[in-house]
Amino acid sequence: MANLRDVARKAGVSTATVSRALSDAGPVRPRTRARVLRAARELKYRPNRHARDLRGGRRRTVGLVVSNLENPFFLDKFHYLEQEAVRQGYEVVVESTGYDPHRLTESLEGMLARSLAGLVVSASELDASASETLEGVEIPVVIFMSDVDISLPACTRINVNDATGVQTMVSYLRSLGHLRFGVLGHHTKIGNLKARSALIERALRASGNGVSIASAEVADSPAGGRLGSRILLAAEPRPTAIICLNDHVAIGVLRGIREHGLSVPEDVSVVGFDNIGLSEYTNPSLTTVHVPRDCLGRLAMERILDVGRAAPNEVLLDPQLLVRESTGKAPAVRRSAPE
Amino acid sequence: MANLRDVARKAGVSTATVSRALSDAGPVRPRTRARVLRAARELKYRPNRHARDLRGGRRRTVGLVVSNLENPFFLDKFHYLEQEAVRQGYEVVVESTGYDPHRLTESLEGMLARSLAGLVVSASELDASASETLEGVEIPVVIFMSDVDISLPACTRINVNDATGVQTMVSYLRSLGHLRFGVLGHHTKIGNLKARSALIERALRASGNGVSIASAEVADSPAGGRLGSRILLAAEPRPTAIICLNDHVAIGVLRGIREHGLSVPEDVSVVGFDNIGLSEYTNPSLTTVHVPRDCLGRLAMERILDVGRAAPNEVLLDPQLLVRESTGKAPAVRRSAPE
């Protein structure tokens, strides 16, 4: 692989001149320039990025760590962040942890070794122990949807008001007459997902007497949801409404219920969280709680660029219930199926 | 940010010793080692990745360039490649071009500037002009699903036998009695997608007389499919079967047909290509042509690691028709709706 020196030699100039000519920085006589360009082309020269990164301190990259890129909810964040970053002349490197705390720590370490302009973390598994890695970090850090206690010089936390989202959803389901619930989550032992499931169960119990709750934990995938629905539909009494911790899982639930010979929403109502794009394309379309994330890109870049130094260190976003086709009135109460 | 020198100074040793101690390479007296480790910890030292990359030539990274990460078909490839790469101690950096030839060239350039162990490209928009960028490249290159003519010392091409996939699918639809078709594609002017749409139309016409074809081009997304279905359903005569160039688009078609007040497969049959995971979760589930890609990871890493030097430079994969719920007999012929 040809390097600057090779080009310089071939063009009969110094490396400094080549650098200037190729980066369009500093004055270069047009003729010299042309000569350099030609030499570079002939040698198929390509600047070495690692050298540039080292030399320049590469502060035009933003890191993003998420739990599961296969879940569109996280992919969206990458998308929104990248869109805004590119607009500002930055690039984004993303890593997915698979909800594994160990991999999270590794990812974080890897990111911090990169001299980034900033770091965005949206990982449910982010807990006190993992966040130790972030201790003393000097670059701007943005934490999305996590309640870990973290003290950093330049840390912004963007949170979603899950309590109201859950409350709205539970009230809505109760108003439809549902009493027997299934709660289906993934990784319900960690971070904001643990909090969310607790919130749901609490809101359900607080909503009145006679409420029954069955719950199950599965993988964050449609396959997980499909499996989970089988478990929940076997519960006694059978739930008339299944609350999924996210839409990704809910997609599988829709299918599982159908396979069970039941209809949505006639026999069972289904709700999700997130409002991923797909939730509008399922059949029936999915009632869900929209979790805003399109602002993540703008907000994060704002903080990272230190524009908006005046911006608050804490942002609280409001979720919103979207009623679509997957929810309906609870089926008329019937006694246990006769033998 | 503390660097090696700082640690060395603090521990009272040389940078060489620190490097050895931290990387576990070469002999270091346990006591010295401990002293170094402590110093590093106290200074919150983190090795600078850019320096390492430059010094080491970083040959433990594989690049992947795809057209559209939002389409699970491409995300899968990333997933499979990364899985295998990590297993071998490599990492993967991925970039998505949005089907834009200009961005493809940029991505390719960016990748080549990184001194990678190898490069995998799966981009429909890869054409002769973009592939010039790859000319003279010395690292192993794997091209997935593209017919561009490219001559590289170490280039492996993995292709899918689209002709048979298309043929099987068309025969199947004809056997169901369909005569009026809609073909819905995205980016049907480029690369393998262009080839695939041509193949479809040709197979359709060759399948007998009386076949009518309406076609439309939309974005590679469910939203695109939804829009496309509206266009196709307005065609005269109205198609009884819609062939989508991929499942991602087909998801939207399913919804569009429903919105139009029609049923799948009673009124309209729908088929896709790829067999993305979601195609099993739609309602009705999607009949599609499975395009194998799980082998991409293994195959690519094999070629990159130069294990399997004996492996062929050309691999041809066979697609497979998966009949699910979205296809059925053509509805009984009826005359144009009476006025």
Next chain:
DNA sequence: TTGAAAGCGCTACCAC
């Protein structure tokens, strides 16, 4: 077992 020093390839500063 440890240290000195030579670069990896590039950019930017300063002198000419």
Next chain:
DNA sequence: GTGGTAGCGCTTTCAA
């Protein structure tokens, strides 16, 4: 306008 050169932070000989 152009060239010499220092040095980004690290690893890796080679000597001691």
